[in-house]
Amino acid sequence: MIMNSSKVRNFKSVGSNNSYENGTELRRGPWTLEEDNLLIQYISCHGEGRWNSLAKCAGLKRTGKSCRLRWLNYLKPDIKRGNLTPHEQLLILELHSKWGNRWSKIAQHLPGRTDNEIKNYWRTRVQKQARQLKVDSNSKKFLEAIRTVWMPRLMEKMEQDSSPPISSSPSSSISTMETQKYSTTSPVSKQVPFPCPQPDNVGIINSSDSKIGDNVSELSEILGGSLIQFENSLDENYYYEMQELVGQDISMSECHVEGMDWLGEDLRSTFWNSDELWEFRKPEDFGL
DNA sequence: AAAGACTTCAACCGCCCGCGA
DNA sequence: TTCGCGGGCGGTTGAAGTCTT
DSSP states (O other): OOOOGGGOOOOOOOOTTSBOTTOOBOOOSSOOHHHHHHHHHHHHHHOSOOHHHHHHHTTOOSOHHHHHHHIIIIISTTOOOSOOOHHHHHHHHHHHHHHSSOHHHHHTTSTTOOHHHHHHHIIIIIHHHHHHTTSOTTSHHHHHHIIIIIHHHHHHHHHHHHSOSOOOSHHHHHHHHHHHHHOSSSHHHHHOSOOOOOTTOOOSSOOOSSHHHHHHHHHHHHTTTOSOOGGGGGOHHHHHHHHHHHTSOEETTTTEETTEETTOHHHHTOOSSHHHHTTTOSGGGGTO
């Protein structure tokens, strides 16, 4: 895709330090179609790398860094455009919980997605929710919320998108079982508001011939089995830990904190974008 | 319909690291 | 050993688009 010309930014003029030795002014700001073509053609002939000399040789009045960024984030043929799929969002949430702001590392596990895109997603979607909840996006409570609300919803969405409507085959039962582990409506997940990573957990997820099974086993592989077997969390000690953490009573049967329904009916009925997932985004809904 | 507020995301910046001379 | 360069990374910016009042 070529630069959207309707979104042209009027960058401030380039300062004296932004020029070649020969006095040629360097361009900044949005790339033109012509520049994109120059870059694409040059790379297709000579390959990537040596970005500074590449910029000069290709006749681009850009810094090497700018060329590199334009290529990697926008022009590279395998770049995937468009909204992140639920599976990709789930991966980002999980991998971020594991690695933090290591965007490029996270991006390595999302083919066609760039670190910049993932970083933007995190800042615009995830951190936005944290702001609305008036919690730090790295706080334990917010991470809980991600795990107990957002991720189960993503799993549900993944299943919705990928599973055949009804089937009595063994593979579909695996898919259903998998969904139950994250589903907000399943008895199990309702009882477990806060699955913590347990590295020793194995095989939460059976591989199956269904798409969701593939996605999930991929996740499991990437995360080294750190996804949670929700059943494990039914342990009483865990339950009390959770109580202490939230500082309120949690009903084991309803995933319900006194005075607040973690996953109220309204929420359960709302789909699908991430904002909808957080319909109850008022801080008090989290006891914050 | 208009104006202001908010969101998105491409692009830039500065820091850091590795490598070769 | 040190210096310079290339490249990678995470954080930040800001114009355009969208939403809300």
